[in-house]
Amino acid sequence: MTAEHLDGNALAGPMAEIFAVDVTAATARCANCGLAGPIASLHVYGPEPGLVARCPSCGEVVLRLVRSLGAAWLDLRGAVSLRVSLPD
Numbered sequence: 001m002t003a004e005h006l007d008g009n010a011l012a013g014p015m016a017e018i019f020a021v022d023v024t025a026a027t028a029r030c031a032n033c034g035l036a037g038p039i040a041s042l043h044v045y046g047p048e049p050g051l052v053a054r055c056p057s058c059g060e061v062v063l064r065l066v067r068s069l070g071a072a073w074l075d076l077r078g079a080v081s082l083r084v085s086l087p088d
């Protein structure tokens, strides 16, 4: 039995829509304690060597963002999900 799949280019359109919005209004769910709240409510430390955003409830890292010349790294392993409101 084989599974049909598309390559990652199939994510280009849907992800461009998501990352074009003001992400501070998006709702992140903490992978450690399950608290769901707006990105704007996270406790952010940095900016050097990168931005680290921690859960306001349990203090665990929800996301990390590092910007360098020509690139950015976004680490979302501390978030179970990121909910972005979009127009219908």
Ligand SMILES: [Zn+2]
Residues within 6 Å of the ligand: 030, 031, 032, 033, 034, 035, 055, 056, 057, 058, 059, 060
């Ligand atoms: Zn938490």
